[in-house]
Structures are given as C-alpha cells and as structure tokens.
Amino acid sequence: MTIIQPFLKNLLRAAVLLIITISLHAQNKFTPEQYREDLRFLQKTVHKDFPFLFKKTTPAAFDAEVEKLYQAIPQMAEHEVLVGFSKIVASFEYGHTVMGYWEGVIPYHEMPIVLYQYDDGIFLQGVHKTYKEALGAKLLAIEGMPIEEVLKLMRLVVPAENESFVKAYGIHYLTFPEFLHAQKVLKNMTTSVVLQLEKDGRQFEQRIEAVPFQRFPRQYGMVIPGEEWLESRDLSAPPxxxxxxxxxxxxxxxxxxxxxxxxxxxxxxxxxxxxxxxxxxxxxxxxxxxxxxxxxxxxxxxxxxxxxxxxxxxxxxxxxxxxxxxxxxxxxxxxxxxxxxxxxxxxxxxxxxxxxxxxxxxxINFYGDNHPVILPNTNMKAFISFAWWQDKPQWENxxxxxxxxxxxxxxxxxxxxxxxxxxxxxxYSNGNFIADPMGYFTNLYTSGKADQIVVEAKKMMADPAYKFFDFEAEFNKAGYNFLGDQSFEEAQFIFHMITELYPQSANAWDSLAEAYWKSGDSTKAKEFYQKAVNLDPDGETGVHARGMLKEIKEAGFKE
The missing domain is CATH 3.90.226.10 (2-enoyl-CoA Hydratase; Chain A, domain 1)
Known part of the structure; x- marks a missing residue:
C-alpha cells in the first residue's frame, strides 16, 4: 500500500493535468499549429514588406521574440496567444502598428469602468452604474499587485511611441482580464477581478465583473454619462x-x-x-x-x-x-x-x-497609415504602418x-x-514666461551677462512649467557647437556651467574633460575624465571616460 499510494497520487495528478490541457485546447478556436503558421506568416511578411519598421527594435530581437512565442504556443490558452501576438506587433513602438485584438477573433472581456491617469494617480473616471460606489476612486492595485507594477507589465503589450501614448490609449489595456492574466497580473484567468481602491480617505476592495467586449459609451477616452454610465466630474459647468x-x-x-x-x-x-x-x-x-x-x-x-x-x-x-x-x-x-x-x-x-x-x-516624425496584414488561418489582423511622415529634419526628431x-x-x-x-x-505673455530658454541664455552670454546664466537656469529648472525642457542636453549641444568651432574657452565655460548645474552627471564631466583634452590640457582632462569614471564606473559614459584616460596615457602623458 505504501508503494501504490504515491503511484496512484502521481497518476491522478497526471490525469488531472491532462484533462485541464485537453479542456484548455478544446476551448481554442484554432490549433497550436495554425497559430504557429500564422506567426511565421507574420514574421515573413514583416521582413519582406515592412523591414523599414526596424528603427526601435532590431530584426534579431524581433526574431528572438517570435521564436520564444512559437515555442510557447502549444502550452498557451488562446487569449495568451492573442497577447503574444500583440506584444510582437507592439515591439515596433509605433502607435499605428497594432494587433487588431478588438475585432474579437479571439474573444476577450472588459471591465465596465473607464480609467484615466492624472498627476496624482489612476482614477475610475467613469463606471457602469453597478459600481457607483467606486466612481472617482483611486486605483491602488489589481488583485493585490500595486498599480506601479501593473503598469510595467502591461507596458509591453501597448504599441506606444512614448509615455503620453500609454496614458492616453494604453490605459484601457488595464481593463482586459485576458491581457492582465497573460501578463501575470492575474494569477488565474478570471473575469471577476478585485480592485484595491481609495476614496475619501478610505481604502476598500471592489470586485468588478468583466463583460464580453463591447463598445462602451466613451468619447475622446472619457465616459459619456447617461442612465447606465456615470461620470465623476461635476456636469453642471463643463470646461x-x-x-x-x-x-x-x-x-x-x-x-x-x-x-x-x-x-x-x-x-x-x-x-x-x-x-x-x-x-x-x-x-x-x-x-x-x-x-x-x-x-x-x-x-x-x-x-x-x-x-x-x-x-x-x-x-x-x-x-x-x-x-x-x-x-x-x-x-x-x-x-x-x-x-x-x-x-x-x-x-x-x-x-x-x-x-x-x-x-x-x-x-515628431513617425510611421502611420497602416495596412492590415490578414493572418491566413485565424484571419486575425495585424495593422502594420507603411508611410513615413517626416515634418522635421531627422536631427529634430x-x-x-x-x-x-x-x-x-x-x-x-x-x-x-x-x-x-x-x-x-x-x-501667458512674453514678460512672464520664456518660451525660448536657449535664446534667452544666448542673449545673456553675448550681452556680457554670462554670470547670470546659472542663476536664471536654476530658477527655470525649479519651475514645473519648464519640466519638459532638457536643460542639460541643450547646454551640452551648445558646448559642442563651440567645441566644433575650436572655441575652446567658450566650450569650457559652457561645460563647467553644466557640471555646476548637474554635479552628479557623468556625461557633464566627460564633456568638460573632452573640451580640455582637445585644447591640449591633459592634466585637467584626466582629472575630469576620472570624475566621470567615478560617477558611472560601469555605464557607457564611464567606459568611454576610462578609454580616454588610456588614450591620454598612451599618447605619452604620464600620470
């Protein structure tokens, strides 16, 4: 008996797993081989007709992800295959290049809520009347996973060009249980999802029952209020x-x-x-x-x-x-x-x-105007961009x-x-905000007021209105313009200024070192390259600075 019992337990466990596997694939509309053939078709089509899309990923990286999905398909439920295809297409990171999951070839569900990401978090901007108590609540977690971690996992399925796209269009992926499960946010596939919420200083849980996908009354990403749907905003005086x-x-x-x-x-x-x-x-x-x-x-x-x-x-x-x-x-x-x-x-x-x-x-410059690539077995569509829109010179992209x-x-x-x-x-008026900071700093420099630049730059850097102006990059560009003209003194002034504004930036010290090295001052160059190494010992800048120290030494300058 002691020998037979473990055997029977293992046999029973194997039988259960077999039943689950058979049941899983019985629910699928298509066989693993059909999905695999569609994946190869997509792979070949991309390489043949859309190789120009390899800007933010490489052919090798794309093929590696395809191979990973190909090998995994036999063990996947159909919604996991759908999300796998979605991730492959999203890897190009162009908003017009997207897997047409909404066509419903592989069915999925959606929670009847509308999310919006504000400066202070993600809130339930709109809800179906069933969930009135959750209207206007802040989303803290999904099935116990903090929302910050959820966003990281879900980012991979969004065909996002930048973080604004994620906020505007990617936020809705958080309401699809099949996508949440495939990305390991949900431990088990379920259409009944528990959200951890906060409202009026109180934290609570709300179970949301997802429904088969349908077009909710939504306009420009926000809910259209009515008898069935509720809006969190005061509707009496719209902005x-x-x-x-x-x-x-x-x-x-x-x-x-x-x-x-x-x-x-x-x-x-x-x-x-x-x-x-x-x-x-x-x-x-x-x-x-x-x-x-x-x-x-x-x-x-x-x-x-x-x-x-x-x-x-x-x-x-x-x-x-x-x-x-x-x-x-x-x-x-x-x-x-x-x-x-x-x-x-x-x-x-x-x-x-x-x-x-x-x-x-x-x-700024982007691929748009997509073409539907219809996969032969499933008839799923991958919408792939083919038109390059370039309104600005490439260096201004x-x-x-x-x-x-x-x-x-x-x-x-x-x-x-x-x-x-x-x-x-x-x-706004020209007197209360500087729309062209670099033009303003240039004017200070040329008018003999260079000593005011750091003071003015620090004021602007502390002002949230300038949060999207990259002061370090713009000053660095100006410094290299001087360096390119062999105006070494001016370049050194700019780079010194950057190190004052960004003392922990390895790149700032690396640039300053380069200005001194090119001007013939190897002593200062070595000092500042060493600072770059100390700040970024294993990073790209530190590696470059270490290489320059070696080059200076080999050029005959002894330490």
Missing amino acids: LYLKNLDKIYYYEYLKDQKTVYVRHSQIQDDSIQPIPEFYKEVFDFIDKNEVEKLILDVRLNGGGNNYKNKPIVTGVIANKKINQPGKFMVIIGRRTFSACQNLVNELHTYTNAVFVGEPTSEN RPALDPQIATGMTFEQYRTNQDPALEAALA
Missing part, C-alpha cells in the same frame, strides 16, 4: 475643452480676456461646416473684433486626414494680428496624435505658436512634441472642472 463635444470643432469669444478659443478634436470636416469655412469665419472674427490672443486646443485630437491641415496653418501665418509671440497659443496633450501631430509640427515650424499642456502621443509650458491635471481639478492648461494659455 471649454469638454463643451459641445457633439461638434468636431467650435469657437468661443472670451470677451474679458479678448481671446478667441477654438477646440478642434479631429482632423475631419464637421457635417455642419467644413474646416476651410470654419477657419475663415474664425479669422474674419479675429480681424473684425477686439482680439488679442488665439488659443487653439487640440489636446483631444487623435488625427484624421492631414491634408485638411492647410487652412489652419496658412490661416495663422496670414493673420498678422495673431501670428506674433505670445498671441497664438496651442494646447496639446496625450491624445494629440497622427494627423494632428502633423498639424502641431507645422505650427511649430511655421508660426509663432507657444505650446501649452502635455507632450503629444506621437513621435523627438519622442514627442513637448510643450514649452508644462501643465498637468490632478483628479480634483478634473472633478471640479478646472483647466490648468487653459489658465496657463490665458495668463
């Missing part, structure tokens, strides 16, 4: 950017501020009035009335047809009354994407616009167009209909 959402665009004259406000939320013609007619009316109004400022709000604008941008751009350029520093403000945000990225790029290049708000969710004046929003500000971005745009 301007949430007024008239039945219209693609509208304008309003703010008489007290002598300002025309335009909210434009798609690059498409409204059925009431096409874009050229609308903007002709706007600019005619500006010309004929006491208007000192135009605010164009595109924070909700996810794109459309970029050929329709022309009347906006040319209209601003032609209007001398508005196209002046401080008189034309553009509010951008996390949903500014696609054709609207083209619009703000052109406004940035050709007008005197000052940008307010959050970074856009698109790279960035992860996003950053605002010159940074503003965010807390949940309380949203709930009470405050609008920090609009407030900043209305308050």
